[in-house]
Amino acid sequence: MDLYLKDKIALITGSSRGLGYATALQLAKEGCKVAINGRDEARVKNAVEKANKETGTQAVGLVGDASLPDVPAKLVQQTVEAFGGLDILITNTGGPKPGSIDSLDEVAWQAGIDLCLMAHVRLIKSALPHLRKSSAPSILTVTSLSVKQPIQNLLISNSVRAATVGLTKSLALELGKEGMRVNSILPGWTETERVAELLNARATANQTSAEEEARQQAAEIPFGRMGKPEEFANAAVFLVSPAASYINGVMLQVDGGNYRGIF
Numbered sequence: 001m002d003l004y005l006k007d008k009i010a011l012i013t014g015s016s017r018g019l020g021y022a023t024a025l026q027l028a029k030e031g032c033k034v035a036i037n038g039r040d041e042a043r044v045k046n047a048v049e050k051a052n053k054e055t056g057t058q059a060v061g062l063v064g065d066a067s068l069p070d071v072p073a074k075l076v077q078q079t080v081e082a083f084g085g086l087d088i089l090i091t092n093t094g095g096p097k098p099g100s101i102d103s104l105d106e107v108a109w110q111a112g113i114d115l116c117l118m119a120h121v122r123l124i125k126s127a128l129p130h131l132r133k134s135s136a137p138s139i140l141t142v143t144s145l146s147v148k149q150p151i152q153n154l155l156i157s158n159s160v161r162a163a164t165v166g167l168t169k170s171l172a173l174e175l176g177k178e179g180m181r182v183n184s185i186l187p188g189w190t191e192t193e194r195v196a197e198l199l200n201a202r203a204t205a206n207q208t209s210a211e212e213e214a215r216q217q218a219a220e221i222p223f224g225r226m227g228k229p230e231e232f233a234n235a236a237v238f239l240v241s242p243a244a245s246y247i248n249g250v251m252l253q254v255d256g257g258n259y260r261g262i263f
């Protein structure tokens with residue numbers, strides 16, 4: 001099946017590792033020109049080198065914290081300068097600080113709002129003038145299964161990401177009139193460094209081991225295992241591709257069936 005991604009231009013924020021990197025790599029394999037982003041310069045450089053070596057494309061690396069007010073516009077501008085336009089925007093970042101109502105303070109909440117909501121708002125707002133010039137514009141927000149099924153000790157994610165799916169659905173209606181598609185993926189437990197960190201924190205709190213916490217978590221998933229970043233990426237790449245031309249306003253769980261609700 002042709003995804004019609006050849007020579008499309010994509011900015012994927014939070015993509016120097018994890019779900020974002022797997023998606024950038026897969027898009028590059030499909031012939032996209034990709035901009036890879038993260039806060040750590042060495043990690044971004046390494047990701048770009050790996051992607052270029054594996055795919056033979058010329059990805060660019062953009063260093064910057066997407067949760068800061070003035071960075072999203074710069075990331076968009078740098079992508080357009082490097083490649084001459086923008087067709088695909090994937091808004092992704094790291095996860096917010098874990099914790100409960102007792103442990104999380106005002107600073108953590110505000111940082112979580114900037115990271116999990118405002119980064120998406122600012123990136124989309126900055127990208128719109130360029131996406132509007134594309135023949136197949138597409139936006140994908142990366143949120144979490146937590147918007148449908150709260151996750152233990154992730155109160156900020158459980159709360160703030162609901163606003164981001166509200167944003168996604170609203171924009172699907174608003175921008176759909178212009179032929180622009182806006183969707184979200186709600187990842188379930190997927191093996192990345194973020195998950196390793198969360199499991200380590202749980203193990204410390206519960207006086208267990210990270211392996212034991214991983215085993216317990218996997219046991220709740222019908223497949224009995226966590227997802228691989230490539231499994232997330234395959235869904236993401238299809239959703240942003242012109243092959244998904246009639247899919248708009250979808251909040252897609254990629255969670256191995258972990259979500260317990262019917263709808």
Ligand SMILES: NC(=O)c1ccc[n+]([C@@H]2O[C@H](COP(=O)([O-])OP(=O)(O)OC[C@H]3O[C@@H](n4cnc5c(N)ncnc54)[C@H](OP(=O)(O)O)[C@@H]3O)[C@@H](O)[C@H]2O)c1
Pocket residue numbers: 013014015016017018019020037038039040043064065066067092093094095096115142143144145146186187188189190191192193194195
């Ligand atoms: N993996 C899962 O099971 C899962 C499940 C549900 C939801 N999610 C959510 O999906 C997103 C991606 O998860 P992941 O597991 O791939 O995380 P990850 O392994 O921590 O990777 C996050 C990526 O984003 C970059 N990043 C972090 N904060 C950033 C910022 N403020 N601005 C720009 N780049 C930033 C990181 O590089 P630097 O650290 O160098 O900036 C890294 O490249 C997160 O929001 C996570 O909470 C993940």
